[in-house]
Amino acid sequence: MIKNNEKINRSVRRTQRDLRNSLIELMKKKPILRITAKEIYEAADIGRTTFYAHYKNQYDFLEEIETDTIEQIEGYLHRNAITIFNKKDIIENAIVNGTIGLIQYWLKNNMHIPVPTLAKMIVKIIEKIRS
Numbered sequence: 001m002i003k004n005n006e007k008i009n010r011s012v013r014r015t016q017r018d019l020r021n022s023l024i025e026l027m028k029k030k031p032i033l034r035i036t037a038k039e040i041y042e043a044a045d046i047g048r049t050t051f052y053a054h055y056k057n058q059y060d061f062l063e064e065i066e067t068d069t070i071e072q073i074e075g076y077l078h079r080n081a082i083t084i085f086n087k088k089d090i091i092e093n094a095i096v097n098g099t100i101g102l103i104q105y106w107l108k109n110n111m112h113i114p115v116p117t118l119a120k121m122i123v124k125i126i127e128k129i130r131s
Contacts, residue, residue, distance in 0.1 A: 018044035019051070020065060023058070028110050032062055066107055069115055073103065076119035095126055 022043035026035045037058045041051040055061040099122050106118055113121075 015044070015046055015050065019046060019061065023061065023065070024110050032058065037061070065111075069107070069111070070103065072115045073119045073122065076116065076123075098125065 019040060022040050023035070026039055026043060035058055037051060037055070038048070040058055040061065041048060051061075055064070102118070102122060102125075106113060
């Protein structure tokens with residue numbers, strides 16, 4: 001897998017971006033269950049060897065996107081000193097489950113919203129619930 005925290009050159013970043021964009025475009029047309037790794041790397045104009053050097057299959061690639069997205073959101077929340085676990089259990093569960101549901105909805109609907117915008121939406125929801 002290509003790790004975001006490693007220093008990577010422009011070519012690698014471009015490859016990651018192209019693969020991600022290809023998967024997003026394909027997911028606009030059909031579910032991941034009907035998308036092959038070959039469709040992803042061909043749409044990105046990336047070689048088969050390059051794709052498989054970093055990912056086992058299309059599901060592994062999607063999982064990395066999901067993990068990266070969650071890490072980015074967590075990082076944003078942490079950097080902005082957002083603590084969501086300071087209310088009663090019911091409110092905490094509502095916040096956590098609502099956040100997870102929003103992220104799942106975002107992932108299933110082709111990730112049209114940039115991660116920072118999604119994180120800001122989550123923060124606004126949390127702030128409304130907390131007030």
